[in-house]
Amino acid sequence: MAEPERRRRRPTTSCSVCRRRKTRCNRQSPCSNCARSRTKEPCVYDQEPQPARPGPRSIQPDLRRAPGQVPRVAASATPPCPDSSATTAAEPASPATDAAQIPARNLDLMQSRIEQLEQQLYKATSRPTPAAQIKTPASEIETTSSKFAGTFHVHRTSSLFGRSELMSRSISHKTRLLGQSHWMNSAIPVTKNFVAIIEPYLREGKPKVLDIVDKCKTLARIIKSQRAPPWPTPPTTDLPPRHLADILVNRYLETIETVYRVLHIPSFKRDYEAIWTNPSTKPETHFIVQLKLVLALGAVTYDQNFSLRPEATRWIYEAQTYLSEPIFKPRLRIQVVQTRILLLLAMENVDVSGDSVWIAAGSLIRTVVTMGLHRDPSRLPEMTPFAAEMRRRLWNTILEISLQASISKGGPPLLSTDDFDAEAPRNIDDEALTAGLNQVPIDNNGPTSVSVARALRATYPVRLKVAKFLNDLNLTGPTYEETLQLDAEVREAFKEFRRSLHPLRNQPSMKFAVDASEFIMNRYLSSLHMPYFAASLRSPAYAFSRQVVVDVLLKIWCAAWPTSSIASPTISAPTSNPTPPTGRSETSEDLLARLITCGSGFFRSVAIQVSFTIPTELHAHLQDDEGLGPTRLRRDLAAVTEEVHAWSWRCMEAGEVSVKGFLMSGLMMAQTKVLQSGGTMDGDELARFLIEEGEKAAEGCVPLLEAMVERTKQNGDGAPALVDDLGPSPGLTEDWDVTRMTDAMFMPEGQGSMSWFDTDTMPGLYFW
Template sequence: MSVLVFENSGGRSRSVKRPRPVKSCTECRQRKLKCDRLCPCSQCQKSQRACKYSASDQETGIGSDASDAETPERPVKRPSRPSVAPSGDTSGFVQSNGPGSSSTNYTPMEEISSRLERLERLMVEQRTAEQRPSKPHRYPHVLAPAVTIRALSVKGGLRTRFFGQNSTKVLLNLFSEAKQFMNDMAQTDGARELFVTLQKVYKALQEDHKRLLEPITVFVDSMMPVSKRMADILPKRPVCDRLLEAYIGASEGLYRVVHLPTFRQEYERYWEGKGHCEAFLPRLLCMMSIGSRFETEARGLGHNRLDSVHAPTALALVRNWLDGLKGKHLVDINTLQAEVLLVHAQRTITMRHQESWAQLGLIVRMAMTMGLHRDPSEFPQLTPFVAENRRKLWYTIMDMDLHVALQCNLPCAVREGEYTCRPPRNIDDADLYPDMRELPPSKPLDFPTSTQMQAYAASTLPARMRVAYIVNKLDTIKDYGEVLEAGKKLEQMIDDVNSIFPRHQALDTQQKFKEWRLRALLDMHVRRPLLALYRPFAMGTITCPPHILSSYLKSSMTILTYMDELDHSVPGFEDVDHMYQLVLKQDIIQAAFSVCYFIKTAPDINSQGNWNPGASPGPSEASSSATYDTTRPIWSAATLTQTVEKTMDSLIALIKDSSSDIRDIVALSVVLSSVQPGTAEQRFERITSGVRKILDTCLQSLKTKPGSSISALPVSHATSHYIHNWANG
C-alpha cells in the first residue's frame, strides 16, 4: 500500500511502502502461498516441508522498502497478530510490545484475544501430535526366530514340504520340554511301550481312513458315460431334499456359489424328467457330499445310499467329468461353479491345505480368464442378473483363496488392486431374476437377506487381504506401526459383527442354530486373519506391545469357548458341535496351543503375593514373561488350563471321525501336560495319562468300525497283551 508523504525540505514527494505485519511462515512467504498461520501450516504439511516462523522477520519487516525508523509514527488502529515463534521456542509467540517493537501495548481486550489465539493454536498442535502414529522406538521390532514361524520338512533330499506358523510342527518349537519328550519317548522308561502301541494304532487308523476314502470301483471304473454314473450314485429324492437343505444351511451363507431359486427350478425339472444342463449333476453331487458331512451318521463315508451319498465316489466322478471338458466348456460359469464346489467338498473330507491352495490358484486364474475379476458394469452385454451372480462367485473364490492361504502361510493368488469387481449387494436371491432390467438398491448390512453374510464379509475383504500380505513379508517389517494399524481395523470389524449379528437373536433350536452357526463362521472369517497377524509377535518376540498380547489371547479364548453360548441339552446341539469342531478344527488346535503358551508365561501369585512367570519356559519364550503388563491378566492360569482341558475332550471325541489326525491331538495333550506346574515326575505322569486316554479312544474307534479288527494290528507280544487287557475290561 503506497501513500504520498510531503517533505518540508524540498517540497518533493516520494512513494513509501509501509511495512505490513508479517503473518505467514517463511516458506509460504517465499513461495507466495496463502498461509493459514498454523504450526505447521497446511501448505507445509502438504509439501512435507519444515514450517518455520522467523521472529527477526517480524521485527525488521522483511519485504519492505523502508524500516520503521524511516517512516513517521502513526497510531495503530489494531494490534498485529503475534508472530509464531521458531520451532523450539516453548513460549509459542514472540512478544512484540517491548522496546524497538513496531506495535503498541495491548489493551485488556486485545490481550485476551491474543491469549485465546495462542490457546487455540496450542490445542491444534496437540491434536496433530496425538494423531501421529506412535514412535517406532517405543516397541522396536525384533525379528521372531525362524523356528517359531516356519519349517521345512526334507525327506530323501528331494522331497520337501513347507509348514507355516499354524502347523503343529512349528507350534511345537515353542515348547521345548514337550518337544524333547516326544523326540525321546521311544527311549523313555514307562512310556516306550505306550507310544509304540499308539504309533501302530495310528497306522491302523490311517489304513482305515484310506479305505473309507477309496471310491467305489463299480462306479469309477465303469465304461458307462460319466453322466449316467453320476445319476446312478444319487440317493432317492427324499434323501436328496434333506441333503440339499443341509448344504444350503451350512454353506450358502458366506460362500455364495449358485443362485438358489434358479438352481431349485433346475432341481425340480431333473426329478420330473424334464431335462437339465450338463453341469447340473456335478454341482448337485458336490452339494450332496457337503450336506452328508454334516447331516448323516456316516458323515458321507458310508457305502449305504439309503440316507446319504458316498462322498469320495461322488467327488471322483465330478473330477472325472471336469477333466473331460474341452473348448468352450472351460469358460462356462457352470463349470467354474462345479470347480469351486468340488474344492469346498474335498476340504470337508480331508484338510489338505496345500493341495487346496494349489487348486484354488488354478480356479482364480480360470475366473480371471472369464473376466470375473473386472466389474460387470464394464461389459454392457452382461445382464444385471448375470452380473450380480458373477460378483457373488468372484468374492466367494477370493474368500476361499484367502482362507486357505492363511492356513498354509502362503501368498494369495489375487491381491488388492488386481481386481475391480464391486462387492455383491445385500439383496435376497428372490429379488434377482433373469429378465430384470436393473438391480434393486442394496439394503443396509444389518438387514437380514440371503446375501447378508457375504455382503458384510466382502466389505472386510480388503483389510483381511492386507493382513495376508503383511504376514508374508514379516522379514521386512521394521516396527509395529503397520501391524497395529491393520490389527485394530480387524478388531473393529469383529465388534461390528457382534453388533450387526447379535448373539441373542441367533439361538434358534428348530433350524439347529442356523443363524448362530453363520454368525460364528463370519466372526471367524475376520478373527482368523487377526490371529495370523498377531501370532508371530505374541508367540515369538520379546518386545511385543501389550495390546497384541491381550488381543491375541482374547481371540484364542473366544474360539475355545464359542460353544458355551449354546445349551448342550437342546436337540441338534451334537450336530452343531460336530460341525463347529470339524470346520474349525485347525483354528481350535492353534488356539489351544496358543493358550498353552500363555499358561506357561502367565503371571501367577505365590504365597507372598508377588508376580512370578510360569514354570519351565522354552528357549524361544524364556524372556517373554517380561512382555506381560504388570496388571493382573483377564484369566488366571487355572482358568486357561481348564479351558484347554475341555477343548481336549472335544478333540478326542472327534477321533471317531475318520478325517481327524491324532498326531495334532497327541502333541497338544503332551504340551498341555508339560506347561502345568509341578515336578518332573508329576508332569511325566500327566503326559502318559493323557496319551493313554487318546489311545483308549483310538482303540474303541477301531473296535466299533466295520472292517477293522484290533487283532489285525501288527503289534508286538507286549503290545498285544496291552490291547487284549484293554479290550477285555
C-alpha cells in the same frame, strides 16, 4: 599446427655456456671451455626439476584391462622416500655429484616403491569381500527332530535390524513350505519345550507308546484306503433317498450357502425338484455333479459323527473325474465355475486333499479371469442383470475362498486389489433376481441373503493386508510396530463389520452366517498376533499380543464347543470328562460347532490352535506362581484345557484318523496336574509320568480305529438305497486328463487335519 615443446628426459650435466655453444664440457667448475673463453661468462650449472611421469591415472583398475593384468597407479600417489645418503643443503657438495648422482638414486627408489604399492593395491582389490560385510537380512534355520512329531525346519528372521526376538517366518516339513499363518508355525515354537521333556526318554529305546502310535498309523492308512474310491470315478445318476437328499440340501442351504454365495437358490430348487418329479427324464450331467457336491457339503453337518463321509468322498471323486476331462472351451461357463467352487469347498471340509485347495484356488482364479469375472459387468458388453449379478457373486466368493486358503495353507495370496475392479454383490434377494429380468432391481436397504457376503467383502482389503503381511516373501520380516498398526486397522474394520450385521442377529435363518463370519474375522485377528505368542512368554514387550491371542482364541473356542463352561455367566469348575449335550433341538451354534469338529481346513485349524495355545498359557501361569502350597488355577484356561481333550476325542469319533492331536492334548492336561500340585518332579520322573499318560491315551484310540476299519469295510464304496442307476456317462473314462487334477499329487500323503505330524515321508520325495 605448432608442435609441443620437447621436454628433456636426461639429467643436465653440462654448464649453461657449453650447452648453448653445443660444446663438450668437462664438468669442472669452471670448465675448461669457460676458462679459455675471452668473454669471461660465468660457468654456471642449472639445476632443472625432475621431469614428471606421464599424467596421473585413476587408482581404480581399468575395466577394459585384460584379466590378470596388474593395474598401475600414479607416481604421485606416494611421495618419494627420503635418501639418507643425499647431501643436505647445509653440507657443501660438488656440483657434479649433486647434478648427476642424486636424481638417479631418487628415481630408482621411487620406481621400486611404486611397483611395491601397485602389487599391494592389486591384491587388495582382487580379494573377495567377506560375507559379514554385506548388510542384508539373514535367515536362521533351526531343525527340530522328534520321535513323536518328526522333523521340522523352522526358518527364522534374524535380529539384524534391532529385533530382540527371532520370529518364525515359515516351516519346511517333508515336501512343503508352510507360511507364517499356518497353524504349525505357532505350534512348533510353543510345544518345543514340552516335547523336549519327553524326547530323551523316547530316544533311550522304543517305549510302548511308540509301538501303539505305529499301530494307530497302520490302522489310519487302512481307513484312508477304504474310504478312497477307485480312480477315475465317473459320475452316475445315483442319489440317496429323497428324504435324506432333502435334509442334506437344506443343511447346505442353511450353512455354507449363507456365507459363500454360489447358487441362485430358486433356480437350483427348480432343477432339483425336476429330478424327482420327472424320473424318466435323464438329468444333465453337470447338474448331477453339482447336486452331489451340495450333498457332500450338507453331509458334514448332517450328524455328529459324519456318518456319510464315505458317500461324500465318492461324490467328490466323481466331480473331480468329471472336471478332469480334457475339454477347455465348454468349461468356460458360469455353471462350471459354480461346480468348481463347490468342489473347492467340499475338498476342504470333507478333507479330500484339502491341503491342496490353495493350489486349486489359484487355478480357478486364472480360469475366471480368462472369462472376465474380475471385471465389473458395467465395463463389459451388455448382459442381463441376472448374469451380471451372478458374475459379481461368484467373483466375490472366489476372492473369499482364495484368501482363506492363503491363511490356512500359509501361502501368499498372489492377488491384490489392483488386479480386479468387480464390485461387491448388490444387496438383492434371490427371489428378486430372475433370469428373465430386464431391469436392475433396486438395492434393498434391509437384510438379505447377500448381506453377510457383502459385509465380508467390505473387510477384504484389510484381511488381504494381513495375509500378505504374514505370508509374502519379506526378508526383513514384519516389525512389531507394523503389527500394531495393522491390528488397529483390523479392529476398525471389525467394528464396522459388526455394525453392519447387527440387524441380522434377530433372524434365525442368518444366525449361522453371522456366527461363522465373526469366526472368520477372529481368525485373522489371532493370526496377526500368533507369531509373537511364544516370544511373549519370555519377553513382556509382546504382552499385548499375548492378551489378544488368549482372548480371541477363547471366543473361538466357545464357537467350537458351545457348551463350554466359559460361555456361561459363571464359570464352574472343569469336569473330568465334559461331553456335548444330547436330547435338544439343533441350533445354529450346534451346526457351526459340527462344521468345526467334523470338517477340516479353515475352521478346524483355528480350533487346533486353541488346543495347544491355551494349555501353554495355563502352564505359564502355573509356573509364574510363586506362592506356597498348591497353585490356584485360572478356571477358564483349566476348563478349556480339559474340554480340548474331549473335543479331540469327538473329532476322532467323527472320522479323524490321526491320534496325535488327542495324545498331545492328553499330555498337556497331565502336565497341568503336575504343575497344579506344586510337586518337585525332576526331569526323568516328569518324562516317565507323561509317557505313562500317553500310553493310556494311545491304548484308548486303538479300539476306536479298529471299529472304524470294520465300519468302512462293511460300507464299502456304495451309497445307501440309490434311487436310480443309469450307469456312468459315456466317454468319461476314455479320455480324462490327470494333469488338470491339481490335487492328484497330494492324495497319497493322507488327508487328516493332523497328518502334518506324520513322520513318514513318501519314497523319492525330497524338499529341494
